[in-house]
Amino acid sequence: MTLPATRDHDPALEVLFHAIDTGALPWPRTGGALFLRARDGWPLHAAGRTGLVCEQTFKPAFDALQRSQLMVQADPVTDRFPLVLVLPPRQRDEARALFARAVSQCTDDGVVLACMQNDEGAKTGQSDLAKLAGPVSVLSKQHCRVFWTTALAIDETLRAEWRDLDAPRAIVDGRYTSRPGLFAWDRIDPASALLVKHLPADLAGRGADLGAGWGYLATEVFARAPKVTALDLYEAEARALDLARTNLAGEPRATFHWSDVGEGLPRRNYDFIVSNPPFHAHGRADRPDIGRRFITAAADALRPGGRLFLVANRHLPYESVLDARFGTTRTLAQAGGFKVVEAVRGK
Incomplete structure (x- = not known):
């Protein structure tokens, strides 16, 4: 398959998969993975990335994923997955709501994997995921930080509080x-x-x-x-x-x-x-x-x-x-x- 040329170098997307590429975190054998705020790029097309479901509401990114023949939808995905990938935004309330959504979409023994650029709030994002879901593992590369839960220990009160932080008002x-x-x-x-x-x-x-x-x-x-x-x-x-x-x-x-x-x-x-x-x-x-x-x-x-x-x-x-x-x-x-x-x- 010929991959589409990407318009932007996307360090956060590339480093998001660093934990998987290095073997620090395995790709699920069954059940697939959900990618919230997904963006297309070469890491999504590596061998063995089976069962990937993408969710994206931004039309250029949605179209790019669709052109690459990836499974993508704009409406919220409702299934739960053993791995949920997230590219959190810079706006903190929106990011916290997305973390709450990610842990809700994750199976009880699953993993939430996130990546942010250092100058886009990576340290804060890491701290927030740890508050919500327990201890996290961390790797750094290309001025980005990838972090993931090692075992979900969800603070249900915090999840309920964060869930609606990006609600219309x-x-x-x-x-x-x-x-x-x-x-x-x-x-x-x-x-x-x-x-x-x-x-x-x-x-x-x-x-x-x-x-x-x-x-x-x-x-x-x-x-x-x-x-x-x-x-x-x-x-x-x-x-x-x-x-x-x-x-x-x-x-x-x-x-x-x-x-x-x-x-x-x-x-x-x-x-x-x-x-x-x-x-x-x-x-x-x-x-x-x-x-x-x-x-x-x-x-x-x-x-x-x-x-x-x-x-x-x-x-x-x-x-x-x-x-x-x-x-x-x-x-x-x-x-x-x-x-x-x-x-x-x-x-």
């Missing part, structure tokens, strides 16, 4: 619903607020929101532009898209798409598009290529004369692709380290 004085782990989950992102401030009231027709998150931009488009007839929300994280549905409940003009915008949009001839594109992948390093793909997708999907309204960090180098793909561009605002750009597709 009201934010911004009850105006919206969000949850830990999403981008700007507990506040209105200042970049999005700046974009909203400079959206024209004459927006009309069918539009799209690329990287819609939990729905803040979309709610403001509807509130400020009554001539908008439809708005398609594109979001790669299913957990965020579910909350956008909640925050726009009762809005018949909104349509929701679980989608990797970087692969292009299924619809053409939009009258306008708004976007606050992501610029990070798994780590903290800037990934301006993600924003450039958003801009390219927008240019392809707008009608001639259609407008893109984009907000981004001022230092991100988007001008070359904007100039190449649009007829005219202008900066509407610069404040707080951000820039708002209007780009009009040439006729």
Whole structure:
């Protein structure tokens, strides 16, 4: 089998399997393994990794796993496994909820195996798993720490407490619903607020929101532009898209798409598009290529004369692709380290 080329070097994924590759921890002979927040890469395709079930709600990662013909689903897996693999996120409440989920999905004599980069909270993650499930073993490599339970000794009180730490909840004085782990989950992102401030009231027709998150931009488009007839929300994280549905409940003009915008949009001839594109992948390093793909997708999907309204960090180098793909561009605002750009597709 020819493995797909991976876009990113993924140390946490590679080191996650280090304990298995070195023989410190065996792969289950029966029962398989569950991989929460799974990401594709060469370690998943080594000989003997039978019975692997992947769970992933982030569309680009889901698609990569599916292209590699791995068993993957976005809905929560309910079966229990003798081995549960986890790549915990940096946000602590979300990570603790994921640990609680992992021990719940593990058989009584099973193992929970996790890995984090040192600068992404590995020491804290190790401590949290030990608090929840008893003593852990540890190996370090590539500035990452892989740690696993040697025998589950679950603190049931702590598991119950942590289980719902990433549950949806009201934010911004009850105006919206969000949850830990999403981008700007507990506040209105200042970049999005700046974009909203400079959206024209004459927006009309069918539009799209690329990287819609939990729905803040979309709610403001509807509130400020009554001539908008439809708005398609594109979001790669299913957990965020579910909350956008909640925050726009009762809005018949909104349509929701679980989608990797970087692969292009299924619809053409939009009258306008708004976007606050992501610029990070798994780590903290800037990934301006993600924003450039958003801009390219927008240019392809707008009608001639259609407008893109984009907000981004001022230092991100988007001008070359904007100039190449649009007829005219202008900066509407610069404040707080951000820039708002209007780009009009040439006729």
